[in-house]
Amino acid sequence: MAQRPAARLSVNGQSHEYHGDPRRSLLDVLRLDLGLTGTKKGCDHGQCGACTVIVNGRRINSCLTLAVMHDEDEITTIEGIGTPDALSTLQAAFVAHDGFQCGYCTPGQICSATAMIEEIRQGWPSAVTADPADKPAVADAEIRERMSGNLCRCGAYDNILAAIRDAMAQTEAAQ
Structure with missing residues:
Protein backbone atom coordinates (compact mmCIF):
# COMPACT_ATOMS: atom_id res chain seq x y z
CA MET A 1 0.00 0.00 0.00
CA ALA A 2 1.42 3.36 -1.07
CA GLN A 3 1.94 5.89 1.67
CA ARG A 4 0.13 9.20 1.23
CA PRO A 5 2.59 12.07 0.96
CA ALA A 6 2.87 14.41 3.91
CA ALA A 7 1.93 17.21 1.52
CA ARG A 8 1.07 17.76 -2.12
CA LEU A 9 2.65 21.06 -3.07
CA SER A 10 1.97 23.01 -6.22
CA VAL A 11 5.09 25.11 -6.74
CA ASN A 12 5.25 27.45 -9.71
CA GLY A 13 2.52 25.43 -11.39
CA GLN A 14 4.28 22.08 -10.92
CA SER A 15 2.94 19.39 -8.60
CA HIS A 16 5.30 17.88 -6.02
CA GLU A 17 4.69 15.25 -3.39
CA TYR A 18 6.59 15.74 -0.15
CA HIS A 19 7.14 12.59 1.91
CA GLY A 20 9.76 13.98 4.28
CA ASP A 21 9.92 15.14 7.86
CA PRO A 22 6.72 16.99 8.80
CA ARG A 23 8.80 19.37 10.91
CA ARG A 24 10.64 20.83 7.89
CA SER A 25 10.05 24.42 6.95
CA LEU A 26 8.64 25.31 3.57
CA LEU A 27 11.87 27.22 2.93
CA ASP A 28 14.03 24.14 3.45
CA VAL A 29 11.80 21.96 1.28
CA LEU A 30 11.88 24.55 -1.52
CA ARG A 31 15.66 24.97 -1.39
CA LEU A 32 16.94 21.54 -0.39
CA ASP A 33 14.35 19.13 -1.77
CA LEU A 34 13.07 20.97 -4.84
CA GLY A 35 16.31 22.78 -5.72
CA LEU A 36 14.61 26.20 -5.90
CA THR A 37 17.47 28.18 -4.45
CA GLY A 38 16.17 31.60 -5.47
CA THR A 39 14.32 31.80 -2.17
CA LYS A 40 16.98 32.77 0.36
CA LYS A 41 17.53 31.81 3.97
CA GLY A 42 18.42 35.02 5.73
CA CYS A 43 17.66 35.10 9.42
CA ASP A 44 15.55 31.89 9.62
CA HIS A 45 13.42 33.76 12.19
CA GLY A 46 10.93 35.65 10.00
CA GLN A 47 12.59 39.00 10.57
CA CYS A 48 14.28 39.79 7.24
CA GLY A 49 11.90 38.72 4.46
CA ALA A 50 14.60 37.12 2.28
CA CYS A 51 12.52 33.92 2.22
CA THR A 52 9.26 35.57 1.11
CA VAL A 53 7.14 33.49 -1.26
CA ILE A 54 3.53 33.82 -2.38
CA VAL A 55 1.05 31.19 -1.15
CA ASN A 56 -2.48 31.33 -2.55
CA GLY A 57 -1.88 34.95 -3.50
CA ARG A 58 -0.58 36.05 -0.10
CA ARG A 59 3.03 36.70 0.78
CA ILE A 60 4.53 34.72 3.63
CA ASN A 61 7.90 34.09 5.23
CA SER A 62 8.63 30.52 4.17
CA CYS A 63 11.04 30.02 7.08
CA LEU A 64 8.16 30.36 9.56
CA THR A 65 5.83 27.75 8.13
CA LEU A 66 5.99 24.00 7.77
CA ALA A 67 5.81 22.50 4.29
CA VAL A 68 3.06 20.09 5.37
CA MET A 69 0.83 23.05 6.24
CA HIS A 70 0.63 23.84 2.52
CA ASP A 71 -0.96 20.67 1.24
CA GLU A 72 -2.78 21.55 -2.01
CA ASP A 73 -1.71 25.22 -1.80
CA GLU A 74 -0.44 27.23 -4.79
CA ILE A 75 3.09 28.38 -4.02
CA THR A 76 4.98 30.89 -6.15
CA THR A 77 8.70 31.45 -5.71
CA ILE A 78 10.93 33.90 -7.54
CA GLU A 79 11.51 31.18 -10.16
CA GLY A 80 7.77 31.27 -10.93
CA ILE A 81 7.58 35.04 -11.41
CA GLY A 82 9.90 35.34 -14.39
CA THR A 83 12.97 33.92 -16.07
CA PRO A 84 16.21 35.55 -17.21
CA ASP A 85 14.85 35.50 -20.77
CA ALA A 86 11.34 36.68 -19.82
CA LEU A 87 11.50 39.00 -16.82
CA SER A 88 8.29 40.10 -15.16
Whole structure:
Protein backbone atom coordinates (compact mmCIF):
# COMPACT_ATOMS: atom_id res chain seq x y z
CA MET A 1 0.00 0.00 0.00
CA ALA A 2 1.42 3.36 -1.07
CA GLN A 3 1.94 5.89 1.67
CA ARG A 4 0.13 9.20 1.23
CA PRO A 5 2.59 12.07 0.96
CA ALA A 6 2.87 14.41 3.91
CA ALA A 7 1.93 17.21 1.52
CA ARG A 8 1.07 17.76 -2.12
CA LEU A 9 2.65 21.06 -3.07
CA SER A 10 1.97 23.01 -6.22
CA VAL A 11 5.09 25.11 -6.74
CA ASN A 12 5.25 27.45 -9.71
CA GLY A 13 2.52 25.43 -11.39
CA GLN A 14 4.28 22.08 -10.92
CA SER A 15 2.94 19.39 -8.60
CA HIS A 16 5.30 17.88 -6.02
CA GLU A 17 4.69 15.25 -3.39
CA TYR A 18 6.59 15.74 -0.15
CA HIS A 19 7.14 12.59 1.91
CA GLY A 20 9.76 13.98 4.28
CA ASP A 21 9.92 15.14 7.86
CA PRO A 22 6.72 16.99 8.80
CA ARG A 23 8.80 19.37 10.91
CA ARG A 24 10.64 20.83 7.89
CA SER A 25 10.05 24.42 6.95
CA LEU A 26 8.64 25.31 3.57
CA LEU A 27 11.87 27.22 2.93
CA ASP A 28 14.03 24.14 3.45
CA VAL A 29 11.80 21.96 1.28
CA LEU A 30 11.88 24.55 -1.52
CA ARG A 31 15.66 24.97 -1.39
CA LEU A 32 16.94 21.54 -0.39
CA ASP A 33 14.35 19.13 -1.77
CA LEU A 34 13.07 20.97 -4.84
CA GLY A 35 16.31 22.78 -5.72
CA LEU A 36 14.61 26.20 -5.90
CA THR A 37 17.47 28.18 -4.45
CA GLY A 38 16.17 31.60 -5.47
CA THR A 39 14.32 31.80 -2.17
CA LYS A 40 16.98 32.77 0.36
CA LYS A 41 17.53 31.81 3.97
CA GLY A 42 18.42 35.02 5.73
CA CYS A 43 17.66 35.10 9.42
CA ASP A 44 15.55 31.89 9.62
CA HIS A 45 13.42 33.76 12.19
CA GLY A 46 10.93 35.65 10.00
CA GLN A 47 12.59 39.00 10.57
CA CYS A 48 14.28 39.79 7.24
CA GLY A 49 11.90 38.72 4.46
CA ALA A 50 14.60 37.12 2.28
CA CYS A 51 12.52 33.92 2.22
CA THR A 52 9.26 35.57 1.11
CA VAL A 53 7.14 33.49 -1.26
CA ILE A 54 3.53 33.82 -2.38
CA VAL A 55 1.05 31.19 -1.15
CA ASN A 56 -2.48 31.33 -2.55
CA GLY A 57 -1.88 34.95 -3.50
CA ARG A 58 -0.58 36.05 -0.10
CA ARG A 59 3.03 36.70 0.78
CA ILE A 60 4.53 34.72 3.63
CA ASN A 61 7.90 34.09 5.23
CA SER A 62 8.63 30.52 4.17
CA CYS A 63 11.04 30.02 7.08
CA LEU A 64 8.16 30.36 9.56
CA THR A 65 5.83 27.75 8.13
CA LEU A 66 5.99 24.00 7.77
CA ALA A 67 5.81 22.50 4.29
CA VAL A 68 3.06 20.09 5.37
CA MET A 69 0.83 23.05 6.24
CA HIS A 70 0.63 23.84 2.52
CA ASP A 71 -0.96 20.67 1.24
CA GLU A 72 -2.78 21.55 -2.01
CA ASP A 73 -1.71 25.22 -1.80
CA GLU A 74 -0.44 27.23 -4.79
CA ILE A 75 3.09 28.38 -4.02
CA THR A 76 4.98 30.89 -6.15
CA THR A 77 8.70 31.45 -5.71
CA ILE A 78 10.93 33.90 -7.54
CA GLU A 79 11.51 31.18 -10.16
CA GLY A 80 7.77 31.27 -10.93
CA ILE A 81 7.58 35.04 -11.41
CA GLY A 82 9.90 35.34 -14.39
CA THR A 83 12.97 33.92 -16.07
CA PRO A 84 16.21 35.55 -17.21
CA ASP A 85 14.85 35.50 -20.77
CA ALA A 86 11.34 36.68 -19.82
CA LEU A 87 11.50 39.00 -16.82
CA SER A 88 8.29 40.10 -15.16
CA THR A 89 7.49 43.81 -15.25
CA LEU A 90 8.67 44.13 -11.65
CA GLN A 91 11.90 42.23 -12.27
CA ALA A 92 12.68 44.43 -15.28
CA ALA A 93 11.99 47.52 -13.16
CA PHE A 94 14.39 46.26 -10.46
CA VAL A 95 17.09 45.95 -13.14
CA ALA A 96 16.29 49.35 -14.69
CA HIS A 97 16.32 51.15 -11.32
CA ASP A 98 19.23 49.19 -9.81
CA GLY A 99 16.86 47.94 -7.10
CA PHE A 100 19.52 45.63 -5.69
CA GLN A 101 23.14 45.74 -4.70
CA CYS A 102 24.33 42.40 -3.35
CA GLY A 103 21.06 40.84 -4.54
CA TYR A 104 20.54 38.54 -1.56
CA CYS A 105 17.21 40.10 -0.53
CA THR A 106 16.03 40.67 -4.11
CA PRO A 107 13.98 37.46 -4.58
CA GLY A 108 12.07 38.13 -1.36
CA GLN A 109 11.66 41.81 -2.25
CA ILE A 110 10.25 40.92 -5.68
CA CYS A 111 7.89 38.24 -4.34
CA SER A 112 6.67 40.62 -1.65
CA ALA A 113 6.25 43.53 -4.06
CA THR A 114 4.42 41.31 -6.57
CA ALA A 115 1.85 40.35 -3.93
CA MET A 116 1.75 43.91 -2.54
CA ILE A 117 0.86 45.38 -5.93
CA GLU A 118 -2.05 42.93 -6.15
CA GLU A 119 -3.14 43.81 -2.58
CA ILE A 120 -3.25 47.49 -3.53
CA ARG A 121 -5.13 46.68 -6.73
CA GLN A 122 -7.72 44.80 -4.69
CA GLY A 123 -8.07 47.70 -2.23
CA TRP A 124 -6.54 46.10 0.86
CA PRO A 125 -5.79 48.78 3.48
CA SER A 126 -2.49 49.03 5.34
CA ALA A 127 -1.49 50.62 8.63
CA VAL A 128 -0.95 53.97 6.90
CA THR A 129 -4.00 53.92 4.60
CA ALA A 130 -5.91 57.10 5.43
CA ASP A 131 -9.32 55.93 4.22
CA PRO A 132 -9.70 52.57 2.48
CA ALA A 133 -12.87 53.83 0.75
CA ASP A 134 -10.85 56.49 -1.06
CA LYS A 135 -8.64 55.47 -3.96
CA PRO A 136 -5.96 58.17 -3.88
CA ALA A 137 -2.58 57.69 -5.50
CA VAL A 138 -0.45 55.37 -3.40
CA ALA A 139 2.05 57.44 -1.42
CA ASP A 140 5.67 56.42 -0.91
CA ALA A 141 4.93 55.98 2.82
CA GLU A 142 2.23 53.46 1.92
CA ILE A 143 4.62 51.38 -0.19
CA ARG A 144 7.37 51.61 2.42
CA GLU A 145 5.00 50.42 5.15
CA ARG A 146 3.70 47.55 3.05
CA MET A 147 7.27 46.46 2.23
CA SER A 148 8.58 46.93 5.79
CA GLY A 149 8.89 43.17 6.36
CA ASN A 150 11.60 42.95 3.70
CA LEU A 151 14.99 44.24 4.78
CA CYS A 152 17.91 45.21 2.55
CA ARG A 153 21.25 45.22 4.30
CA CYS A 154 22.76 47.24 1.43
CA GLY A 155 20.18 50.01 1.86
CA ALA A 156 18.84 50.06 -1.70
CA TYR A 157 15.41 51.16 -0.44
CA ASP A 158 15.08 54.26 -2.64
CA ASN A 159 15.89 52.21 -5.76
CA ILE A 160 13.50 49.44 -4.67
CA LEU A 161 10.77 52.06 -4.19
CA ALA A 162 11.48 53.51 -7.64
CA ALA A 163 11.31 50.04 -9.19
CA ILE A 164 7.99 49.28 -7.50
CA ARG A 165 6.55 52.65 -8.57
CA ASP A 166 7.66 52.02 -12.16
CA ALA A 167 6.15 48.52 -12.20
CA MET A 168 2.90 49.82 -10.69
CA ALA A 169 2.69 52.54 -13.37
CA GLN A 170 3.34 50.01 -16.13
CA THR A 171 0.72 47.63 -14.68
CA GLU A 172 -1.87 50.42 -14.46
CA ALA A 173 -1.13 51.56 -18.00
CA ALA A 174 -1.61 48.02 -19.30
CA GLN A 175 -5.05 47.67 -17.70
